Amino acid sequence: MLQLILTGFSEVVSPLTVLLIAGGVLLGIVFGSMPGLSATMAIALCLPMTYGMVPINGMALLVGLYIGGISGGLVAAILLRIPGTPSSVATCFDGYPLAAKGQAGKALGVGIFFSFLGTIFGVLVLMLVSPLLARFALKFSFYEYFAVGVFSMTMMAGLISGSIVKGLASGAIGLLFAMIGAAPIDGLPRLTFGFHALDGGFDILPVLIGLFAISEILKSARERNAKKPTLLQDFKIKGFGFTFAEFRSQIFNFFRSAVIGTGIGILPGIGGGTSNILAYSAAKNGSKYPEKFGTGIIDGIVASESANNATIGGALVPLLTLGIPGDAATALLLGGLTIHGLNPGPLLFDKEAELVYGIFAICLIANLMMLLFEYGGIKVFARILLVPKYILMPIIMVLCVVGAYGLNSRLFDVWAILLFGVLAYVLEKFSFPLTPIILGFILGPMIETNLRRGLIASKGSYLPFLTHPISAVFLAISLIVIILAARKEIRAAKKDGKESS
Amino acid sequence: MLKKYQDVFCGVFLILLGVGLYAMSFRIKSVALNLIKADFFPRLDAALFVILGLILTGTGLSKARHSQAEAADSVPFWKQDATVSMLETLGLIAVYIALMKPVGFVITTVLYLIAQMYVLTPREKRTGKNAVLFAVISLVTSLAIYLCFTRVFYLMLPAGILPL
Numbered sequence: 244m245l246q247l248i249l250t251g252f253s254e255v256v257s258p259l260t261v262l263l264i265a266g267g268v269l270l271g272i273v274f275g276s277m278p279g280l281s282a283t284m285a286i287a288l289c290l291p292m293t294y295g296m297v298p299i300n301g302m303a304l305l306v307g308l309y310i311g312g313i314s315g316g317l318v319a320a321i322l323l324r325i326p327g328t329p330s331s332v333a334t335c336f337d338g339y340p341l342a343a344k345g346q347a348g349k350a351l352g353v354g355i356f357f358s359f360l361g362t363i364f365g366v367l368v369l370m371l372v373s374p375l376l377a378r379f380a381l382k383f384s385f386y387e388y389f390a391v392g393v394f395s396m397t398m399m400a401g402l403i404s405g406s407i408v409k410g411l412a413s414g415a416i417g418l419l420f421a422m423i424g425a426a427p428i429d430g431l432p433r434l435t436f437g438f439h440a441l442d443g444g445f446d447i448l449p450v451l452i453g454l455f456a457i458s459e460i461l462k463s464a465r466e467r468n469a470k471k472p473t474l475l476q477d478f479k480i481k482g483f484g485f486t487f488a489e490f491r492s493q494i495f496n497f498f499r500s501a502v503i504g505t506g507i508g509i510l511p512g513i514g515g516g517t518s519n520i521l522a523y524s525a526a527k528n529g530s531k532y533p534e535k536f537g538t539g540i541i542d543g544i545v546a547s548e549s550a551n552n553a554t555i556g557g558a559l560v561p562l563l564t565l566g567i568p569g570d571a572a573t574a575l576l577l578g579g580l581t582i583h584g585l586n587p588g589p590l591l592f593d594k595e596a597e598l599v600y601g602i603f604a605i606c607l608i609a610n611l612m613m614l615l616f617e618y619g620g621i622k623v624f625a626r627i628l629l630v631p632k633y634i635l636m637p638i639i640m641v642l643c644v645v646g647a648y649g650l651n652s653r654l655f656d657v658w659a660i661l662l663f664g665v666l667a668y669v670l671e672k673f674s675f676p677l678t679p680i681i682l683g684f685i686l687g688p689m690i691e692t693n694l695r696r697g698l699i700a701s702k703g704s705y706l707p708f709l710t711h712p713i714s715a716v717f718l719a720i721s722l723i724v725i726i727l728a729a730r731k732e733i734r735a736a737k738k739d740g741k742e743s744s
Numbered sequence: 745m746l747k748k749y750q751d752v753f754c755g756v757f758l759i760l761l762g763v764g765l766y767a768m769s770f771r772i773k774s775v776a777l778n779l780i781k782a783d784f785f786p787r788l789d790a791a792l793f794v795i796l797g798l799i800l801t802g803t804g805l806s807k808a809r810h811s812q813a814e815a816a817d818s819v820p821f822w823k824q825d826a827t828v829s830m831l832e833t834l835g836l837i838a839v840y841i842a843l844m845k846p847v848g849f850v851i852t853t854v855l856y857l858i859a860q861m862y863v864l865t866p867r868e869k870r871t872g873k874n875a876v877l878f879a880v881i882s883l884v885t886s887l888a889i890y891l892c893f894t895r896v897f898y899l900m901l902p903a904g905i906l907p908l
Contacts, residue, residue: 295898408799412758415792419765422789426772426782433772433782434765457837464833465826468866633864634878637857638885640837644844645889649899657841665834673754691785736803 248370251600255608260303263296264605267307268612274308275315276624279463279632280639281328282312284456286575288642290448290582291649298583299601305579306602309572310362310609313515313551314617317354318624321347321544322475330515330551333523337536337543342475344539352484353541354548355617357497361549362610364501365508365556369563370603372509376564377592385697386708388565390717392690395567397721399512399682401728408732409675416670417683420445427692428699440655447578449647449656450684453663454677455571456643461668463636474628480621485541493545496526504550508557512682514570515551522550556606563587563599567686574681748811751804755797762793832863848904850890857882 255261267289274285285308293301316331321338334354341350383391396414403410423434424444435441500522507518526546527536536543558569559576566587568574580587585595592599617624647656667677701707709715769786840856861878862870893899 291893291899292897408796408803409754411792412754412796412800415789415796418785418789418792419761422786429782431773431782434768434786461830461833464830464864467829467864468825631865631869633861633866633869634881636864637860638881640860641853641857641885641889644841645893645899645901648844648901649893649897652900654841654845657844661834661837661841673750675754687785 271311457664504553755801758797
């Protein structure tokens with residue numbers, strides 16, 4: 244283990260790799276700070292740059308962006324009361340009130356430091372859990388992969404915030420787009436309407452760029468004449484901004500939030516956008532002084548920022564061990580690995596151990612850089628918030644186009660990002676969540692392929708899906724999740740009916 | 745009106761999508777190895793759409809019945825400023841993609857950037873000084889992206905009519 248970790252570090256100590264991590268973290272923080280730009284978008288836009296790099300350098304850039312992007316969201320949350328990314332929604336609740344009291348330096352200091360600790364916690368869990376899980380997953384056959392796919396789909400549907408019906412419908416839409424192109428096993432084209440450009444199906448990158456970047460650009464177009472919030476610019480930051488006694492009072496809160504964050508990260512389909520809010524409400528409910536939450540106490544900032552950064556390490560667990568992304572950003576990392584012919588899964592830990600441990604090392608280095616850059620450059624990042632959207636968004640659009648075109652050097656993929664952008668825009672207008680689309684898109688083929696392969700292996704019998712113990716357990720949990728989710732939905736509907744009548 | 749029956753519209757749309765997908769699934773050719781063929785998952789998905797559509801329509805109708813009739817917007821949504829600028833943006837992007845291959849990346853990108861920045865700029869900020877700024881930013885960004893991606897990251901971008 245220690246040997247492998249050292250190998251991992253030796254993989255990434257080359258000047259170029261370190262430079263790429265630094266660049267990724269810096270750019271990530273910028274994307275994270277700007278409301279409307281997110282870590283997911285930063286990774287999508289930079290993915291094309293990694294096509295020509297060796298895998299470890301590509302991952303250095305992408306993981307740097309991921310860590311910088313998730314943490315960077317706190318800048319706008321505290322100084323503008325607008326979350327820079329969905330991961331820092333709960334940071335606004337106490338971060339902005341504290342900053343408004345003239346203690347912006349303290350709010351930022353606490354946020355940055357606990358972001359750092361949160362990431363370390365998540366990455367340590369990743370380093371301990373994923374090799375074990377990978378060894379366990381080596382025994383998986385078609386039956387187990389099918390069951391894990393079904394389990395992931397139901398977890399996503401059951402845990403998504405808002406309407407479960409709409410969440411499931413989004414998943415079904417993702418499934419639909421995944422089916423376009425060659426069918427698994429027999430390779431026959433389906434639902435292509437005779438367009439040969441569709442024979443290969445949609446690539447994940449255009450789908451993600453469309454869903455998470457183009458739709459944001461269309462949304463920002465709507466806000467042309469909207470009122471601008473005021474930015475708190477006068478602040479000082481001394482040391483970390485908080486005392487040791489304050490730090491000690493937050494240790495329990497930190498661990499609870501980090502555990503929530505890592506756990507949410509491991510579960511497929513939900514990421515930092517959910518974990519920060521869950522951790523915040525857990526901190527509030529468990530606190531001796533819940534009435535103070537929302538007035539600008541550091542407990543709220545600690546909960547939100549520890550949780551969203553701990554999610555990073557958690558989200559990488561299912562990605563690396565099973566090839567199932569934990570959230571939208573890791574779905575892109577999946578794309579970044581497969582473009583080099585690397586298929587995440589238990590075999591990756593065997594065949595590409597240097598790369599896997601290299602990724603762990605990158606996480607830790609990127610996290611340290613995030614701490615240094617954010618403390619050192621906080622004034623600059625605050626300034627970046629003043630760059631007008633009308634200059635920024637068009638440039639982002641051009642980068643989206645370049646990214647999509649660069650994939651296969653064809654305009655078809657560029658039209659695809661526009662299609663998915665419009666789709667996401669319309670779906671969001673009708674309050675359908677977007678992440679289940681990605682999950683459906685990735686898990687659909689996994690479920691179908693393994694179901695059909697399993698049935699071929701078992702000569703048409705469904706029994707092995709239930710008699711293989713791991714498969715049976717996952718399917719049973721899925722069933723329970725569905726029943727619980729349905730019960731919750733029915734209760735909510737009944738309550739709704741009673742209240743409005 | 746649109747807002748009140750939002751879920752009903754979505755539900756009906758999902759049902760139609762499911763029915764359409766089911767009809768399409770009969771045109772999928774497949775090799776029969778066992779019960780599960782290439783048309784099985786499309787049909788499963790179609791069934792899912794219909795079921796979810798029915799639930800959404802049902803809950804949407806009961807929600808609409810209970811909700812108070814809301815006052816209609818004074819300006820229809822397609823005439824609102826926000827919608828207009830969104831549609832302008834959409835149109836610009838479509839023209840940009842359509843012209844990229846014949847004209848080339850650099851020229852279309854400069855023109856797109858200038859037009860898009862103009863569309864997104866609030867009216868009171870559309871000054872002569874800003875116009876010059878937009879033109880300069882567009883030219884520099886476009887050239888920088890083209891050179892950076894073609895020379896450093898080895899991506900092909902349409903050169904078009906410029907001899908770059």
